[in-house]
Amino acid sequence: MVYLSSAIKVLFTAALLSETIAHPGHDVTAEVAQRNAALKNTKRDLTHCRDTVTKRDMQSKQQKRRQAAIETARAKRGLSQKRRFHTLRTRNLTSVTDTSHFSNLTVSPSTPGVEEIIFSNTSCILAAEGEVGPFWVEGEYVRSNITETQPGIPVTIDAQFINVNTCEPIPELMWDLWHCNATGVYGGVIGSGNGDSDDLGNLNDTFLRGLQPTDEDGVAQFESIFPGHYAGRATHMHVLAHINGTTFENGTYMGGQIPYIGQLFFDQDLISEVNTFSPYVENTIDIVANVDDRVVASETETGADPIFNYVLLGDTVDQGLFVWIEMGVDLTADYVDGATAAAELTSDGGVEVTTTTTTGGNSTNGTAPSGAPSGTAVMGKRSVFSLW
């Protein structure tokens, strides 16, 4: 189980962390070394895919698809339709956090040259690989609506997964998504810093967690609520991608390769606006801005943009949002040893994972795992790893 230090706002180095944080049975040093080694070789963005993607008309197809999905989301909620698109230009922490991801570009799929307008400067739109964090629960349900009874602003979350080596969409990828509720608590895990740590019943909770397979365009969607925030972190959602795992008869999924782990974020002004509505407004925990968040910094280090694009479904934020992002995945990578679950959902309910696997010691010297990606892009050194 994960116990968060009271010094939660301190940034720990990997070495420091493994020595000082009470985290029984779990030494993250090996994970950190392995992950750093693997990430060093991973292609970091989709710039090299630009020509391929443009030629294949993928982007305009995706824009049309997204527009249809937005229309569906509006129709479901009885809201009127409007047309809005977006373009992106991102490169570093400042440019990412200074860029509005609000989509109010007034073009439609039939606008002449729409592909050029929409795509020409969107070649760097994926989220970089990030950290799994301490609250991943393995064995959750395959389902698109993960809301359950959690109150909050409804959000339709849409992502496309692109193979960074072939620039093709990845079908049959299993997208694992989890995030905290409007007041900053994760279901399914117990830990200080996560709501009432004496509430053992939370282990059985499955709210705001689930998996969805991608379709032939590498796309999957979830229905959820806008996340709240908790101490020490900017508002975010967690993503983990599986391939070749097993969907069981009871509707849960386990196993397989994990070629991608990441965290996704939201524009600061959107978060501020959301925080004016109940129940978000009742959360008194200090807000960490994107520019001050360690994971935002590390994910933007090499030019990726891990912030969701969005449109309002209605006229105001509280009527709902449609958010989307594209993620570049290296299918030859496997972060299974770095993906440490806090708990596992079983037929006996949620069970804490007290010991975790490492690769038997060989990863501690920083050697990339077998099957580690080869590539030419280099990312900055990641000396910091986090428990939350």
Ligand SMILES: *[C@@H]1O[C@H](CO)[C@@H](O)[C@H](O)[C@H]1NC(C)=O
């Ligand atoms: C970040 O990107 C912006 C816009 O492209 C640029 O003006 C700025 O110099 C960059 N900052 C750093 C630290 O590279």
Ligand SMILES: *[C@@H]1O[C@H](CO)[C@@H](O)[C@H](O)[C@H]1NC(C)=O
């Ligand atoms: C688009 O949104 C930005 C940021 O909210 C705003 O500054 C700009 O005026 C808007 N443009 C249009 C055409 O609505």
Ligand SMILES: *[C@@H]1O[C@H](CO)[C@@H](O)[C@H](O)[C@H]1NC(C)=O
């Ligand atoms: C998702 O599930 C919740 C709770 O059952 C429900 O209120 C909500 O309408 C559902 N969302 C969509 C888009 O169907």
Ligand SMILES: *[C@@H]1O[C@H](CO)[C@@H](O)[C@H](O)[C@H]1NC(C)=O
């Ligand atoms: C978030 O989850 C916790 C734990 O279940 C619960 O106590 C809290 O009321 C939830 N927040 C909201 C806004 O419902």
Ligand SMILES: *[C@@H]1O[C@H](CO)[C@@H](O)[C@H](O)[C@H]1NC(C)=O
């Ligand atoms: C969790 O669910 C299991 C199986 O449904 C049940 O046996 C167990 O008592 C529950 N645990 C808690 C703490 O509610």
Ligand SMILES: *[C@@H]1O[C@H](CO)[C@@H](O)[C@H](O)[C@H]1NC(C)=O
């Ligand atoms: C594993 O998944 C990938 C991506 O979906 C697929 O192309 C491949 O055929 C699968 N391999 C096996 C052995 O099932």
Ligand SMILES: *[C@@H]1O[C@H](CO)[C@@H](O)[C@H](O)[C@H]1NC(C)=O
């Ligand atoms: C679902 O089935 C798998 C395989 O039998 C099992 O390991 C797992 O505990 C089950 N999960 C739930 C929530 O029932």
Ligand SMILES: *[C@@H]1O[C@H](CO)[C@@H](O)[C@H](O)[C@H]1NC(C)=O
């Ligand atoms: C670790 O490395 C040694 C020598 O390089 C090798 O014999 C051994 O099988 C490796 N162990 C694991 C778990 O990979």
Ligand SMILES: *[C@@H]1O[C@H](CO)[C@@H](O)[C@H](O)[C@H]1NC(C)=O
């Ligand atoms: C690191 O591990 C690899 C794989 O087992 C091994 O080949 C290499 O010799 C090790 N390097 C050091 C410095 O221990």
Ligand SMILES: CC(=O)N[C@H]1CO[C@H](CO)[C@@H](O)[C@@H]1O
């Ligand atoms: C449509 C558009 O904005 N295209 C621009 C994309 O970026 C290149 C280089 O930065 C510009 O030259 C294009 O005008």
